[in-house]
Amino acid sequence: FFGCIGGALRLHGARMQSSGRVAIIDIGSNSIRLVVYERATRSPLPVFNEKVLCGLARELDITGHLYPPGVEMAVGNIERFANLARNMKVARLDLLATAAVRDAADGAQFIDHIGRIAGQRPRLISGEEEARLSGLGVMCGMPGVDGVMGDLGGGSLELVALSDTGLGPWVTLPIGPLRLLTAKRDPRSAVEQAIAGVDWLSKHTGRTFYPVGGAWRAFARLHMEYKKYPLHIIHHYTVPGDEARDWARFIAAQSPKSLEKMSGVSRRRTESLPLACVAFERVLAALRPRRVVFSAFGLREGFYFTQLPETEKARHPLVAFAEDEGVAWRRFDLSPVEVFDWLTPIFTGETAGERTLRLAACHISDIAWDDHPDYRAEQAHMRVLHMPAPGMDHRERATLALAMAWRYDSIPRVPWTETANHLTDSTAQSFARRLGTALRLSYNLSGGAPGLLPRVGLRRTEKQLELLVPALLRNQLGDVTERRLAGVAAAFDLKHEIRIT
Helix, strand or coil: CHHHCCCHHHHHCCCCCCCCCEEEEEECCCEEEEEEECCCCCCCCEEEEEEEECCCCCCHHHHCCCCHHHHHHHHHHHHHHHHHHHHCCCCEEEEEECHHHHHCCCHHHHHHHHHHHHCCCCEECCHHHHHHHHHHHHHHHCCCCCEEEEEECCCCEEEEEEECCEEEEEEEECCCHHHHHCCCCCHHHHHHHHHHCCHHHHHHCCCEEEEECHHHHHHHHHHHHHHCCCCCCCCCCEEEHHHHHHHHHHHHCCCHHHHHCCCCCCHHHCCCHHHHHHHHHHHHHHHCCCEEECCCCCHHHHHHHHHCCHHHHCCCHHHHHHHHHHHHHCCCCCCHHHHHHHHHHHCCCCCHHHHHHHHHHHHHCCCCCCCCHHHHHHHHHHHHHHCCCCCCCHHHHHHHHHHHHHHHCCCCCCHHHHHHHHHCCHHHHHHHHHHHHHHHHHHHHHCCCCCCHHHCEEEECCCEEEEEECHHHHHHCCCCHHHHHHHHHHHCCCEEEEEEC
16 A cells, blocks of 8 residues: 555545445434445545334244335435435435345335336345445444454344455355344344354454444443443454453443443343344354444445445555545645655554555645634644544554644644543654644645645754755744644654754
8 A cells, every 4th residue: 555655646636436426324223324425435435324213024934024104214214315315316226135134025016016106116135235334334444453353233143254255155144133023032032143153253263343223332432331431433443352341241231221321321222232243242142252342334335435436445554534524624835645645754663554644634634724723723633532533542642633733723732632641552652742832843844835845854863853945945934934844853853953964
């Protein structure tokens, strides 16, 4: 990826993307959801997201048919969702149906009816495809995955092995919480028997488990409340494996009335959440993962990922988000890649993760230019800390937010950086300071105009940071330039010097 910075990244600056908004209606076993994305890209940005819990899989194992009240609710809402999408003038609308519709005797009849009222026939996803798309969704939002993904819907659990080389073995199991509610035997026994039949799970013990699905996201929110975790972003929320299993065991033993009293639990989840945690605890018992990393990306994002050209798939999701959204945040013609290249000589020894953060920071480095000067640092910091960007864990997110604070403020040690400081360590904080002060220098020196930075050298030696200015450009230095250079040098624990060459 990084070997192509000079060429391919400049090509990507053209913002490879679809020509308009795209929408998907996800017809799940428990919920029906409409998501509208600004465009189909490597890092899709939702502009509309609404769901309704219909419970199509309720009583499926007893009657063999979709739950009649759920069907009635689904039909009305799918018609509304289709009309909403068309009113938003989406360029493309997809309807996907999963486990409940797939397994029900009247599933084909339901598909035909939905096709008539929505004006478009839903696509029925097989168990294999559901596992594959959910796995691709996790890989789309989290580069470098290594472990097993589990996508728990109302009617089924899909498990698939993930690695940097792609998808591994998969399985779909009929142990969604709505099915467990009406199981003819003990839910725990049903889950244990289903998981025991998956022989390849034992080969993936000790790695990371990536949960997907609304019930397990509800579990993550509960755990956040319990831990008083300062950042309420589910994507990449990480819990040690043993702790996650203990917490799942605790929630599985709670009654719906007990759960109603807990902060962070939706009433609509109180009936199914304990059963979702039964499945969660048993999966964790089988895998014994070192850590559990929750993913907000799943089947929908995986579906759109398969539709992208190979050049778009190759982009890093965080860099893709920063490139695509950063265009709207820039006031100058100065290229982010020009800034990135100019700063590279002083960031020798950075890790691959730091290099990715630095590239993303260059694309969003003018994010707060139109805020009041007294609040730019705070606004930039908060926007980055909370922005809906994939491709980074919470430590990296906080590091990038701190870098934006330093970008706009020479000493941003204020209460609003408390969350980011809590989520980072001294190494990350030092990198953020270096990056932010260096970005501040680049804008002061260039004035946002392209072409000047490549003519001025920035060099880091063992003892000092040097700005190498050609004699013909000495008048381009402002009164503030040396102070900005001194700020960068201090971040690197170096002295500074401006050298006229």
